[in-house]
Amino acid sequence: MNLEWIQKIHRDTAGRGYSVEAVTQTILRRMHDYVNYICPQFSRTHINFQRVPIVDTSNPFIARDIPTLDESMVVIRFRDPHGVDFPYLLTMIHDSFMSRPNIMVVPGGKMELAMQLVLSPIMLDLMEKKWKRSSK
Numbered sequence: 001m002n003l004e005w006i007q008k009i010h011r012d013t014a015g016r017g018y019s020v021e022a023v024t025q026t027i028l029r030r031m032h033d034y035v036n037y038i039c040p041q042f043s044r045t046h047i048n049f050q051r052v053p054i055v056d057t058s059n060p061f062i063a064r065d066i067p068t069l070d071e072s073m074v075v076i077r078f079r080d081p082h083g084v085d086f087p088y089l090l091t092m093i094h095d096s097f098m099s100r101p102n103i104m105v106v107p108g109g110k111m112e113l114a115m116q117l118v119l120s121p122i123m124l125d126l127m128e129k130k131w132k133r134s135s136k
Helices: 001-013 020-042 086-092 106-134
Strands: 048-052 070-077 097-100 103-107
Touching: 001 048, 020 048, 048 106, 070 106, 086 097, 086 103, 086 106, 103 106
Parallel strands: none
Antiparallel strands: 048 070, 070 103, 097 103
């Protein structure tokens, strides 16, 4: 959550002219909905990409910079890992590893590549199924 807060504080203060205090109040006002409605959705996703900073973000309200992709790792959770070609993905994404049987970790700078490698086959399969249905 701290990364999201840092990003929101930077966006709202720099781009929208809000004070840090006003953004903080907005975050606090929305906390109930975040905890009760947003967070539960993550356990329902088929694939979840979560960027995790590997720099200190312990106090998002004083952070001067948003952690870069190179200062992050990306945790990719597969709800159902069956059929996922993890050996191929691990070979294609340098410095990636499995932290659990359904969780792959990749360097933040490789997030776009990881998304392409993970999601492209799924998208192609969906398009093929659509074409088959529409040609009937």
